[in-house]
Amino acid sequence: MSIAIVDARGWQNTLDLKTGEKIDAAGPVIKLVKDVLQRHPYPGDTDPGSNRWVSDTAFDLIDRYAPRFVFLTYAAQYFSGRYTPMSKETRARMISDVFLEAEHFISRSGFAAIAVGTGDMTPLLGFIDVTRLDGLAVCTHWSTRYAGLYGPSPDDMKILEEHPHIEKIVSQEEVVRLFGGTPEQTLRLPEYLMLACEGYAFKTISDAMRMPVMIPSLNFNVPLHAPSRTVEAITGIRQILEEDLSEKNVALIAIEGVGLDEFLWPHRPCRNSTEWYYYEPGEAQYLTIVSGRHRFLDYPTGSGYKYFNGAEGAARSYPFSGHFKSIPEGAFASTFPGKSIAVGNKSMFMHMVTGADLSVECFARNLYNQGTMAVIHRADKL
Amino acid sequence: MYTVSGGTVKERFPHRWSSCGSYVLESMPFYHVYPGSQCLAIGTAGCNFRCRYCSNAYIAKEDPEIQQDRMYRLTPRELVGMARKFNCRSIVFNVNEPAVSLPSLLEVAEEAKAAAIPMGCLTNGYTTVESTELLASIFSFFNISLKGISDDFNRAYIGIESSGPVLRTIRRLAQDRHVEVTTPIIQGANDNAIDAIADFLVEIDPEIPWHVLRLLPEDEMKDVEYPNIQAIDAALESARKKLPYIYFHNFISSEWVNTLCPDCGYAVIERFSLGCGGDQLKRLLCKDSRCPDCGREIKLLREQACLGNSKRVSQ
Structure with missing residues (x-):
């Protein structure tokens, strides 16, 4: 059973991830995760401390769980850039800050970094x-x-x-x-x-209420920082992860809303597309990266499916996992035999797309900060 | 919002909608109306309150004129057509205050009635007697926000002199419309009013569903601490003895979102709470509006009452 622990600031609840039912569960991993959540309240999607929250939470988990694979997402600049008008200078400073944050993580953790920018933004x-x-x-x-x-x-x-x-x-x-x-x-x-x-x-008729000022560009290619490696497409990232992890601890870092134009680390373009289709930042892109194959059809919401409105009155599985109704198969961390964690501030899907043993992510809805959620897929590796 | 032109009050931006989407009714929240059904949720722009903690300030407080380029432009007929395309059982006005857009809503109501689609709304209830009657002619179910009782609180946090008009509106609408009430709690500001609000609701109808929300302060109060869940839960203990349908939510995985039979305590409707407009139906165990355990009638707005746009059915 995968266990979810939600932290609504000063109040925690433990649930069966699949059914959403409250459960009584205890054990060293659950205690570890609860304590981490308590120590790291989420500051908010557009808060200046949001990306630091990702690093600090990851450090705390690394100190206590000693993972060999870490998946991080830094997304504050994506949310701020999307909804907040800002000058070029302010944006440049914001982008610089996220790379400083990632460098801070790498230098303190000692993990080898593979970093991918999920794509440039362009004015609406x-x-x-x-x-x-x-x-x-x-x-x-x-x-x-x-x-x-x-x-x-x-x-x-x-x-x-x-x-x-x-x-x-x-x-x-x-x-x-x-x-x-x-x-x-x-x-x-x-x-x-x-x-x-x-x-x-x-x-369209949807829940669009906030006016974006920047939206994703046509990112048929995205930047990939993978020292001494050549990877043609995002479907190839999984293979280098597997190879690198056989030798060292690795952090896969997704830097949201940053593409070839603004990526500050050494990088090469990496295909983020197939024919006419390219991945917008989101779940399908992550799934493609971690599974090594195109996953457009696995995640329905972005691109015009209406089935997710759901059957009237029907109870659904994974109620705290966005629109996912099952755990996607083939995520890299779910088959990696070593310990793995994922931490991100893009909300409510890291635990589904990464397959990491432990994941901690913010729980925000339309930028409203609800707190945090951790998911324990594996409690047997501690 | 309105303007005066040639001695006549006119709506400034008719048929312009800040939001339009398909959601489950629980997320509005409505807990005792068509459980699990989809509604078309719509909103306009502007408000007659100036709440310091407003969650939708970018719609409610911003000048409607500068929002026009992002608004949906849909005629009442198109709006009702959209509700049909999405298989929505109802249309619910939320986001901002419906009293600021009455002419457009009257037109939508006419189309919706012809299509047998009932309408509901979230309102602050701060309306004149005449406007309240207009609201009653448009909507068959209401969630009225009773933010506080005391004049001090209302002056300091809401920007109004008194809750008197709101209390009057609740009294009036509860006579023949389905009414649920919502109170967002700000610790240290209105948590001391919990018992007084409960007493007021008991006096009107003890079976009024009351949503007590843990406020997520926004806008001018964005930096205020989130209210303490255990403290609010404890403060509700006395009220729970008087009102059977109290819900405490607006935070992830709240344990206080189920409807319990007032007589035997059986969970007749179970829900998930994802916080902030994300509530969902988990299980409906009283499809015939009766507790499956003891047979007691459970208060639910029924189909015919809504469609007829007439009397509330309290079963």
């Missing part, structure tokens, strides 16, 4: 309003490049095909041809996937 030029179609367009506000389209009328298709800021409309068949996928995954795909031009975001 405008919205593509698809709320008044005869059919239904769907995406979450975290997705800007992609929106799913259901039941379009001929008039809808004409409008969309002629829209100056829609780059391409891809049929379900074309998506299936590119990614394969199970019959169940195919059923969940929208009839069409719409692709926005750079700088534009789809405006």
Whole structure:
């Protein structure tokens, strides 16, 4: 059983991750994790101390658990950059700070770093309003490049095909041809996937209430810092992780919202795409990195699936894991025999995509700071 | 919001919506209306309060004019059509105060009624007698925010002179509409009002569902400490003896989100709390509105009451 421990500041609860039910559980790993959560209250997604929280929490776990593999995500600059207007100088300072933070982690922990930037950001030029179609367009506000389209009328298709800021409309068949996928995954795909031009975001009926000022660029390539290594695509990162871990302790560091233009460590471009599709920062990108194969179809919310609205009245599995309904298979850390941890401030999916023995992440919703959550997948390695 | 033009009060930005999305009703929160169903949640911009801890200041406090480029532009008919596309059973106005957008909401209500889609809202209840009647004509279920009782609190934190109009609105709407009440707790500011609020609700209807929220202070109070969960839980002990449907939430994995049968204590509706508008139905064990253990009727808004937009059914 995977155990979740939530910390809502001054109050903790222990749950079965799958059912969400409160459980009575005790043991050295549970105590270790509870104590770590208590010592590290989350300051908030856009707080200046947010990335430091990632390092400090990781240090605490490393001191007590002695992992050989660490997966870190630094995301404060992604949230701040996305929603806060700032000058170029302020942004440059913010980006510099995250690299200083990562350097601080590496120098104190002694881990060898493999670092990937999840992609550049670009100013929002405008919205593509698809709320008044005869059919239904769907995406979450975290997705800007992609929106799913259901039941379009001929008039809808004409409008969309002629829209100056829609780059391409891809049929379900074309998506299936590119990614394969199970019959169940195919059923969940929208009839069409719409692709926005750079700088534009789809405006659909969703929970979009905050106005972004920067959105992900068309990051067909992302920067990868992997000294003495050449990796062509993000699907190749897993292999170098395996190789490096046979010799030393390794930290895989994801630096959110930073791409080839702003990555401050030595790096090479790494393909973040296949044909017309590229990964926006998010769960599918992480899954692809840690599993070594394309995982677009595994995580549904970003790109226009509507099935996740769920059946009315139905209890669901993994209620504290975002839109995941099962633990994805094939995550690197889940098969790594050594100890592993993951810490991140991008919220509520690290424990699902990394497969690490122990993970600690912030629990925030629409930038509202709810506290933190730890997940223990393996308690038998201490 | 409104402006005066040629001696007439007019809505400044009709048919403009700051938010429009499909959610489960529990997340609004409504705990005693269509459990587990989807609603189309909508909002506009502006508010008649100036709460120092406002969670949605970027919508409620910002000038609506400068929000216009990000607003949804949907006619009432399109809005109702959207609710149908998403298989929503209801339309709920949340985010800001519905009283600032009454003309648009009256039009939406007309379309929604024709489509047999009931409407509900979150409101601060600070309305005139006439506006309250307009709200009652639009919405069949309400969650009214009773933020505090004392004048001192209301002046210091909300920017109003008195909670009198709010209490009047609750009294009025509870007569023939489904009403739930929400109180966000700020430790040291309004936690001393818990018993007084409970007594007020008991006087109106002991079966009013009362959502006591652990406030996550935002806006001017962003740096204030989060309220202590154990302390608020302890402060609710006395109220729980008077009101059977008290919920304490707005934090992850709250243990106080289930509906218990007032007679036998059986958990007739179980929920998850993800905090901050993320509550979900876990299990509905009283589909016929009766406790499966002892048979007692459980207060739930039923389909026909909503669709008829008429009398509340307290079962």
